[in-house]
Amino acid sequence: MDPKAFYAMSYGVYVVSTWDNGRPTGCTANCAAQITSAPATVMVSINKDNYTNRCIRDCGHFAISILAETSEPSVIGRFGFRSGRDTDKFDGVPYSIRDKLPILDDCCAYIACKVIDKMETSTHTVFLGEVIGAETLKKGTPMTYAYYHNVIKGKTGKNSPTYVAEEQAPAATEKYVCSVCKYVYVGDVPFENLPEDWTCPICGAPKSKFEKI
Ligand SMILES: Cc1cc2nc3c(=O)[nH]c(=O)nc-3n(C[C@H](O)[C@H](O)[C@H](O)COP(=O)(O)O)c2cc1C
Incomplete structure (x- = not known):
């Protein structure tokens, strides 16, 4: 099997939300x-190890906030490299309640669903949702997964x-890599010259979490 064949499939980038x-x-x-x-x-x-999986099961509803190319990349890291088990991910993130579900303000559209079926794979649960509400919130190009990788230079969570x-392994030249989300620093300013309060644009980890490779 050629794993690169899967790169030809297309996706968006979303925040799947629910209530805990x-x-x-x-x-x-x-x-x-x-x-x-x-x-x-x-x-x-949704991976069975994700806290979100347990919460969708218990709540019976989920929503998909569809991110735009202009959406703040740190939201992807905040929701993708931390767990709701030990973090209040929505703390400080602007959101509103629509169709009784939490929806990010910084998204181009949302879809709210009631779970009507589930399929268990070895690692993930596929939740089938009947749409109970959907709305376009602002103009903007929806972010594709390819844009996230190629332009934002983000990495995928292991779940x-x-x-x-x-994909997670950086090239063999000297680079600074975030030990939390594996983002490789690509800015014009030499990494050493970045201010001490600089944080990873993807997951928000402090500069000290970067490792020289
Ligand atoms: C770009 C990106 C895409 C992701 N896609 C999925 C996905 O489709 N399904 C999934 O279960 N986890 C996915 N993840 C991983 C989860 O977001 C991650 O495991 C998260 O920390 C789970 O948080 P929770 O424990 O609060 O549910 C993705 C992560 C990133 C960064």
């Missing part, structure tokens, strides 16, 4: 898709269904 006993929570996901139009249904594939281990 009245507290909003969720995770970054790229594996989401529309399945039917009438009635409208969509699916998301994504599309995670490829080799």
Whole structure:
């Protein structure tokens, strides 16, 4: 099997949200898709180790905030490299409640769903959701997974269904790599000259978490 063949598949970048006993929570996901139009249904594939998986099961509802190319990249890291088990991910992140679900303000559209079925794979649960609400929130080009990789230079969380281990390995030249999310620093300013309060643009980790490779 050629793992590179999977690179030819296309995805968006989303925050899949739900409620954790009245507290909003969720995770970054790229594996989401529309399945039917009438009635409208969509699916998301969520790792069984993700806290979001447990919360969607308990709540019975989830929403997909569709990120735009202009969305703040740190949101992807905040929701994709931390767990709602020990972090209040929505703390300080602007959101509103729409169709009774937490939706990020910084997204171009959202889709709210009621879980109508589940399929268990060895690692992920595929949640099938009947759409109970959907709206375009602002103009903007939806962010593709390719844009996230090629332009933002972000990496994939290991719990994504599309995670490829080799992707995480940086090139052999001297580089500074975030030990939390594996983002490789690419700015024009030499890494050493960045201010001490500089943080990883993807996951928000401090400069001290970067390692020279
Ligand atoms: C770009 C990106 C895409 C991701 N896609 C998925 C996905 O489709 N499904 C999934 O289960 N996890 C995915 N992840 C990993 C989760 O976001 C990550 O494991 C998160 O920390 C889980 O948080 P939780 O424990 O609060 O649910 C992705 C992460 C990133 C950075």
